[in-house]
């Protein structure tokens with residue numbers, strides 16, 4: 001049995017013409033590590049319920065131990081799931097043979113009879129939504145140093161997908177339940193079942209809308225215009241969840257029907273942003289936390305071409321920079337089929353072809369130490 005056997009470092013600037021067409025690459029399937037059903041049956045003790053670690057839209061997930069001692073997560077596709085069958089191939093098509101410390105590694109798959117199973121590296125510390133939104137029952141305290149490192153790790157994973165791979169990958173479903181935390185709370189982006197490949201010369205595509213409300217960029221939710229900036233928007237929402245310890249899937253924040261982002265923006269306009277911070281956070285560096293929130297606002301601006309690239313977000317998070325707030329424009333919201341703010345800029349953003357270079361360069365200025 002081969003496992004974890006790809007070796008080498010991060011795969012960068014990979015080339016594949018078949019991938020570039022967005023089609024499923026038969027040849028690629030052959031290069032993926034294949035497990036037999038019996039190997040996975042053995043690894044999971046016959047898919048024993050005591051090894052069950054979760055259940056998602058795709059099917060049930062089990063913990064398994066391979067013959068060589070490697071711990072794995074074994075994701076079984078529920079029978080009859082057409083959507084799942086598509087996501088199964090999309091996962092293989094997008095992230096097989098791609099390695100990065102902030103991406104959940106796909107170790108291999110099993111295609112045998114009716115069985116469709118994906119095998120991933122096992123990530124110890126549950127998903128971010130569970131740890132963040134249910135800190136008491138998980139007994140895990142996420143202090144600021146962990147939370148800021150989680151933001152940075154996710155940003156690095158996204159920058160890698162958007163800017164270092166060929167073709168580039170837009171994840172399309174960045175949300176806290178798709179971020180897993182390893183034993184050191186290093187975040188790993190998982191669940192590439194909705195991902196789209198972007199060849200170098202393509203800046204946007206029109207596509208069927210998929211993803212999770214609350215995280216959806218308005219130009220994508222309303223017009224199906226997909227660019228990397230849709231992931232940047234979702235990342236901004238995720239940062240707000242990480243800072244506030246509150247879920248973006250609820251819509252009753254601030255004592256009325258309001259999205260998390262809407263509430264955060266309102267507090268910003270009232271100069272009361274500090275009220276947004278998670279009461280469970282403990283001590284925190286106020287200036288830095290507020291800076292992270294403003295970075296989230298830059299990421300969630302209504303006009304997609306005003307949002308930074310993920311590499312710029314990494315700079316903004318990591319360096320002691322003062323954000324040029326004059327460049328900041330209102331966020332775009334999508335709720336129940338309608339954009340609730342900034343309709344004008346939204347319409348113009350949906351009509352724009354986004355270029356990597358069209359991002360304002362003056363978002364930040366370095367503060368001399």
Ligand SMILES: Nc1ncnc2c1ncn2[C@@H]1O[C@H](COP(=O)(O)OP(=O)(O)OP(=O)(O)O)[C@@H](O)[C@H]1O
Nearest residue numbers: 053054055056057058061073120121122123127177
């Ligand atoms: N590689 C992994 N290592 C450890 N646990 C995992 C791994 N992958 C998934 N899990 C666990 O299984 C659960 C279900 O994961 P899955 O990706 O199938 O669904 P989801 O992302 O929670 O939901 P949905 O499919 O609706 O987006 C996760 O919440 C997590 O607890």
